[in-house]
Amino acid sequence: MVALAVLVLLPTVFLASFPIVYFDEVRYEVFENPLVGDENLRMIISVLLFSFKLSISAVIIDLVLGIPLAFLLARGRFPGKTLLETLVTLPLVIPTSGFGFASLLTWTTVSGIGGWLGLGRGILETSATIPGTGIPILMLIVHVSLTLPYVVRTLQAKLVELNPVYEDASRTLGATSLTTFRKILLPQILPAVFSGSVLAFARSLGETGATMVVSGVRITAAIAVVRWEFEFKLGAAAFLGLILVLITWLIILPVELLLTGKQGIIKPPPLIYKTGLEKVFLKLESKLSKRGLRNLLYVVCIFAVAILVVIPVIVVGESVVAYWYADPYTGKREGGVVYQLLGPPNYLPAILRATAISFTSAFVSTYISVFLSIPLAYIIERYRFGRVLRAILKIPLVVPSSALGLSTLLMWGPKFMGLITPGIWLIILTHIVFSVPVIVETIIAVYEGSDIKLYEDAARTLGANPYYTAEKISLPVLKEGIITGAILSFTHSLGETGATMIVMGSDIPISALVVNMVESLAIPAALFTSTYLIFISMALIFVFRLATRRK
Amino acid sequence: MPEVKLVNIVKRFGNITALRGINLTVENGEYVCILGPSGCGKTTLLRIIAGLLKPDEGQVYIDGEDVTHKPPEYRGVGFVFQSIALFPHMNSWENVLYGPTVKGLDKSISHRIAREIMRTLKTIDYSGLYPGELSGGIAQMIAIARALATGAKLLLLDEPLGALDPRIRVDLRYELRRIVKGLGLTAIHVTHNQEEALTIADRIVVMRSGMVEAYDTPENLYWHPKNLFVADFIGKVNVLEGFIKKALTGGKALVELTGGISIEVYAKGFSEGDKVVVAVRPENFEILDRSEADKPNLLRGVVTRARFMGDYYRYDVTLESGERVTVNTPLYRSEKIQVRKKGEPVLVRFDPEKALVYAYPKRGIERELSIEV
Amino acid sequence: MGSLRLVDISKRFDRVEALKDVDLEIYDGEYAVVLGPTGAGKTTLLRIIAGLLRQDNGEVYINEVQVDDLPPEERGVALFFQNFALFPHMTVLDNVAFSLRVKGLSLEESERKAMDILRMVHLDHRAYSYPRELSGGMQQRVALARTIAAGVDILLLDEPLSQLDAKIKSEIQYELRDLAKSLGLTVLHVTNDVEEALAVADRIAILNKGEIVQVGTPVEIMENPKTAFVASFIAEMNLMEGVVEESSENRVVVDIGGGFKVESSRNGFKKGELVIVGVKPSSFKIGGDGKNGLTGKVEDWVFSFGFRRVTVQLDNGSRVSVKTERKDIERGSSISLTVDPRDVYLFPYLKGGLRTVLAEVSGVF
Ligand SMILES: Nc1ncnc2c1ncn2[C@@H]1O[C@H](COP(=O)(O)OP(=O)(O)O)[C@@H](O)[C@H]1O
Numbered sequence A: 001m002v003a004l005a006v007l008v009l010l011p012t013v014f015l016a017s018f019p020i021v022y023f024d025e026v027r028y029e030v031f032e033n034p035l036v037g038d039e040n041l042r043m044i045i046s047v048l049l050f051s052f053k054l055s056i057s058a059v060i061i062d063l064v065l066g067i068p069l070a071f072l073l074a075r076g077r078f079p080g081k082t083l084l085e086t087l088v089t090l091p092l093v094i095p096t097s098g099f100g101f102a103s104l105l106t107w108t109t110v111s112g113i114g115g116w117l118g119l120g121r122g123i124l125e126t127s128a129t130i131p132g133t134g135i136p137i138l139m140l141i142v143h144v145s146l147t148l149p150y151v152v153r154t155l156q157a158k159l160v161e162l163n164p165v166y167e168d169a170s171r172t173l174g175a176t177s178l179t180t181f182r183k184i185l186l187p188q189i190l191p192a193v194f195s196g197s198v199l200a201f202a203r204s205l206g207e208t209g210a211t212m213v214v215s216g217v218r219i220t221a222a223i224a225v226v227r228w229e230f231e232f233k234l235g236a237a238a239f240l241g242l243i244l245v246l247i248t249w250l251i252i253l254p255v256e257l258l259l260t261g262k263q264g265i266i267k268p269p270p271l272i273y274k275t276g277l278e279k280v281f282l283k284l285e286s287k288l289s290k291r292g293l294r295n296l297l298y299v300v301c302i303f304a305v306a307i308l309v310v311i312p313v314i315v316v317g318e319s320v321v322a323y324w325y326a327d328p329y330t331g332k333r334e335g336g337v338v339y340q341l342l343g344p345p346n347y348l349p350a351i352l353r354a355t356a357i358s359f360t361s362a363f364v365s366t367y368i369s370v371f372l373s374i375p376l377a378y379i380i381e382r383y384r385f386g387r388v389l390r391a392i393l394k395i396p397l398v399v400p401s402s403a404l405g406l407s408t409l410l411m412w413g414p415k416f417m418g419l420i421t422p423g424i425w426l427i428i429l430t431h432i433v434f435s436v437p438v439i440v441e442t443i444i445a446v447y448e449g450s451d452i453k454l455y456e457d458a459a460r461t462l463g464a465n466p467y468y469t470a471e472k473i474s475l476p477v478l479k480e481g482i483i484t485g486a487i488l489s490f491t492h493s494l495g496e497t498g499a500t501m502i503v504m505g506s507d508i509p510i511s512a513l514v515v516n517m518v519e520s521l522a523i524p525a526a527l528f529t530s531t532y533l534i535f536i537s538m539a540l541i542f543v544f545r546l547a548t549r550r551k
Numbered sequence B: 001m002p003e004v005k006l007v008n009i010v011k012r013f014g015n016i017t018a019l020r021g022i023n024l025t026v027e028n029g030e031y032v033c034i035l036g037p038s039g040c041g042k043t044t045l046l047r048i049i050a051g052l053l054k055p056d057e058g059q060v061y062i063d064g065e066d067v068t069h070k071p072p073e074y075r076g077v078g079f080v081f082q083s084i085a086l087f088p089h090m091n092s093w094e095n096v097l098y099g100p101t102v103k104g105l106d107k108s109i110s111h112r113i114a115r116e117i118m119r120t121l122k123t124i125d126y127s128g129l130y131p132g133e134l135s136g137g138i139a140q141m142i143a144i145a146r147a148l149a150t151g152a153k154l155l156l157l158d159e160p161l162g163a164l165d166p167r168i169r170v171d172l173r174y175e176l177r178r179i180v181k182g183l184g185l186t187a188i189h190v191t192h193n194q195e196e197a198l199t200i201a202d203r204i205v206v207m208r209s210g211m212v213e214a215y216d217t218p219e220n221l222y223w224h225p226k227n228l229f230v231a232d233f234i235g236k237v238n239v240l241e242g243f244i245k246k247a248l249t250g251g252k253a254l255v256e257l258t259g260g261i262s263i264e265v266y267a268k269g270f271s272e273g274d275k276v277v278v279a280v281r282p283e284n285f286e287i288l289d290r291s292e293a294d295k296p297n298l299l300r301g302v303v304t305r306a307r308f309m310g311d312y313y314r315y316d317v318t319l320e321s322g323e324r325v326t327v328n329t330p331l332y333r334s335e336k337i338q339v340r341k342k343g344e345p346v347l348v349r350f351d352p353e354k355a356l357v358y359a360y361p362k363r364g365i366e367r368e369l370s371i372e373v
Numbered sequence C: 001m002g003s004l005r006l007v008d009i010s011k012r013f014d015r016v017e018a019l020k021d022v023d024l025e026i027y028d029g030e031y032a033v034v035l036g037p038t039g040a041g042k043t044t045l046l047r048i049i050a051g052l053l054r055q056d057n058g059e060v061y062i063n064e065v066q067v068d069d070l071p072p073e074e075r076g077v078a079l080f081f082q083n084f085a086l087f088p089h090m091t092v093l094d095n096v097a098f099s100l101r102v103k104g105l106s107l108e109e110s111e112r113k114a115m116d117i118l119r120m121v122h123l124d125h126r127a128y129s130y131p132r133e134l135s136g137g138m139q140q141r142v143a144l145a146r147t148i149a150a151g152v153d154i155l156l157l158d159e160p161l162s163q164l165d166a167k168i169k170s171e172i173q174y175e176l177r178d179l180a181k182s183l184g185l186t187v188l189h190v191t192n193d194v195e196e197a198l199a200v201a202d203r204i205a206i207l208n209k210g211e212i213v214q215v216g217t218p219v220e221i222m223e224n225p226k227t228a229f230v231a232s233f234i235a236e237m238n239l240m241e242g243v244v245e246e247s248s249e250n251r252v253v254v255d256i257g258g259g260f261k262v263e264s265s266r267n268g269f270k271k272g273e274l275v276i277v278g279v280k281p282s283s284f285k286i287g288g289d290g291k292n293g294l295t296g297k298v299e300d301w302v303f304s305f306g307f308r309r310v311t312v313q314l315d316n317g318s319r320v321s322v323k324t325e326r327k328d329i330e331r332g333s334s335i336s337l338t339v340d341p342r343d344v345y346l347f348p349y350l351k352g353g354l355r356t357v358l359a360e361v362s363g364v365f
């Protein structure tokens, strides 16, 4: 418990103390800077507004695409379902900076879709915005692909859990499939829609790795935290970080409370029925429920996933090949991968070192997190205060990662405890903060999905003591959850950028290296590193899947 | 008016063939039970009639119209599920109102329909309660009300009493039949419970491994089952092996059993020397005292198990041949019942007209009686 | 050795009183059944005995030793779970061998013994399958084997046959009893099925809403139900309300309305008292001119195993069910019934009358 408090909970809330303890510093930087006045404050407000606009739009698109996809994955039976499922969740496990770079190539350069279409340029400008909203299209695309898995996974899990007999009942009572969706499914999955959206929103708000790569001139709040930390404007960074954390809390807490209070069902007010629109809806739904239209919708959603996820991965792979010896357009050897890695820029040692750092920190933090998570999951399931603990543990999951990184830095680093200076150990400590909740949540999901309590009772009445029961019954049954959690945490750790960049000091891991390369315009090196990172992650997952499936 | 006709229905799941060519006609106003062991395809068949599943081959006709490709919402059938499946986010009233509402009926009309059907089913008092607050029996009655409120005249029930306590099941059987008959509906009711099928149905379809084994009235199935499987599946039978020793007059024959004892039975279409099985239901055996040893069809044995079952005593008797038979002695048949004890030697007999005689099954008795083919 | 004694057990969950002062004694080698509708508190009772749940009040004695402070593994009872609770990550053999290994038996020895027990339930050929690969009936037998393998003298069985098809169940129930008897076990078996209880029990305790309402052998309970609830639950008796009109030694005449009077040879009811009259469906004689003549109309009949169950609407408005082997009953025809006064049961009237009793039995009407 102590370890938990120190390692996981404290860093999450530590940020709150900073603006209070260092009030003067904050005031000096944010409110009354002698040079720029409250320029920084106005900056903060503007990046926050921009971040909100972006994240809300991303969530809306997530829902439009995610609900049909989740339904298709939960209820449909078709060849290639596992493939679709893997594709949708791929962005969860591939490093975000690498993915961001892949998207950048795909949309804005001639190596991507533009080139395929024979345009001779990218089909988008990096700075292109949706007319009238000021939201950069590329950033939106990246955020949608990175947050879509949260919506789909949450909804899919809920739908799988729902007994399809209610849908059957509704159909035999004369409701078309769309009417059934509106009147029967939607009220039952509404909690999942909320929690999925909240997760996606928080993720989008805190996304750093990919965003930094594709951002161009626009900055989101999460990036601002990282930038200011680099510029040693700790006061401003902490202030912005705190606001981000507070906002996420404000959104999450009510939703969590609302959802855990009632038995997971929200009864929507009978608005449609009352206003007499019901008949119009029924007619419309009956028209739209035609098989062909439904299938069209599915095809559109699948197509969107392909464009968002698959094409960038292909493009980046293809480009590495094209750029191998030289820039294919100018023909210059300086623009080739080989030159940048082995020639004067000499990125290879940095890549190797970064790889070592990434894997060490991912491995160590996952290992420690697993050991912390098992007893934690047990405590959450066994004791009354477990629910509160679980809610608290959700915070690191949704707090913007750069804010979280800042918090750990401030807590362990020179400013406060002075125990650990930025570097690989601090990376590990930071990663533990968000790895533990990920693993705990997956273990709990397996725990609640199986009758493990019953098995434990059975073992006890058959003469086994609690320790023997835990060893022979509980742990083996939970194994699947533990392994899944560990994979998620490992790959997440490999790809994490926002928090890592803040706490890494001079130990640059591979995800941060990609960002650095892009910022210093070493495109071929970035290309190679992104591809390398994406494919290592995919290979790891594949190996894990094989290893766990055999049984 | 609903009449259901199934023509050569075949359904496969991967390499399992759940239905292997079902032909069946259910008349308008009939209450038909589909009876068979778990996994024989009952639910699959019912879901095909409702349109929740599509058959791989064959056609479904309702009222003479081919509805094989019609989606469930346009078939006008009411479906009742074993798991009850009341919508958890609606109270009883809203559940019943659901059908008329999604049909787009005017509010006043749908309310009137819901109210009427709930009154008829005596469930109106529970209108405001949510499914979680109802006992199993009431919840199922409301589910039936919900199915009927759509105006369905064809009611499909998938083990509707399966999730309820045995005692409640008994009461609801009569109630269900009363409702269906009272409203002039056609009902197809799936169950694996023999007693339930016998007491509720006009006709029973006996299914095994995706095929129809028999389709007849309860009394015909009980008294004249067409094969040994059906005889045993509808209430147990004791099976005695033997061969036709001699044909007697009046359709009777003398059968010599394995133990060497000869008995008289009604048996047509056999010739001397044919191997046969004689099947006798436990309640058609009687146990006699030694003093009545002059009656025909007597078998000697020893009581190896005796249980009091409320309305009857159930004895297991091991015959001299080594075969074991079950004898049920109803208490209401006679004034004085003599209770037998374990280990007591007894005489067991049956009336020739109550014995069923079948040719010895080619694949052996055990395979013939097995619930899988 | 295995005896079990429960003294004054009570248990309350937030709003429900699941058990109220339950006293029950089960003797060494006895096969006892607790019979009651769903929600009566049967599972709660077993979990308390097994030590998985702590009672609010009362004591549990096993072999005359108070065990309330012992954890489940030290109580020497084995519990069969209603939905089996077979360990999903272990083979059938490992499931059965689990308790043997807990005791420290070697791998070979525990497997040999587990195999012997599997043979007893005819499942040795599936020893290396996983539970999910077996049918419900097979899983039930594995769970039974695992419970027996615990090697204790007392088995607690929670609705062990509830997941089986009616036909399989009606045969296997007798074998379950024989098996327990042949191993000399003491069994406490709970169920909501009357037929199952009659088939296996030496003694039956009837549990209703957390209270034990009657304990006795199957014959005792069937012949002498103490309350209207037991009569209806166990024997499906027809119940009618009435007022005692005459009462003398072994003769009570009850007015059941519509001019019908029935005579009963039971004692203990005063003139003018409200009573509930109970008659088994099989006690009615059709036609004839015995005592207690009742008349009515045949509303419907249904066929069951060799007999008919006739629903008669009596002329006083009440509806009774009659069991008969006669085949000449026509729907809609008039019918006259008689019943021997010895077969007319009388039960104390309860607040709320017949409706309450019926609601307790069937939860519906
Ligand atoms: N959706 C399905 N997928 C695969 N097999 C199925 C499916 N539904 C039923 N089956 C198989 O079809 C057979 C018949 O099943 P079912 O109709 O449910 O039987 P019953 O209702 O008589 O118990 C069984 O062997 C079952 O395993």
Ligand SMILES: Nc1ncnc2c1ncn2[C@@H]1O[C@H](COP(=O)(O)OP(=O)(O)O)[C@@H](O)[C@H]1O
Residues within 6 Å of the ligand: C013, C014, C016, C017, C018, C036, C037, C038, C039, C040, C041, C042, C043, C044, C045
């Ligand atoms: N863990 C629990 N929490 C709250 N109520 C419970 C719990 N377990 C049982 N009950 C209630 O106690 C009563 C008895 O339940 P149970 O022992 O399971 O009955 P039975 O096994 O006879 O069906 C029921 O009303 C049930 O709802």
Ligand SMILES: [Mg+2]
Residues within 6 Å of the ligand: B042, B043, B044
């Ligand atoms: Mg079924």
Ligand SMILES: [Mg+2]
Residues within 6 Å of the ligand: C042, C043, C044, C082
């Ligand atoms: Mg129970």
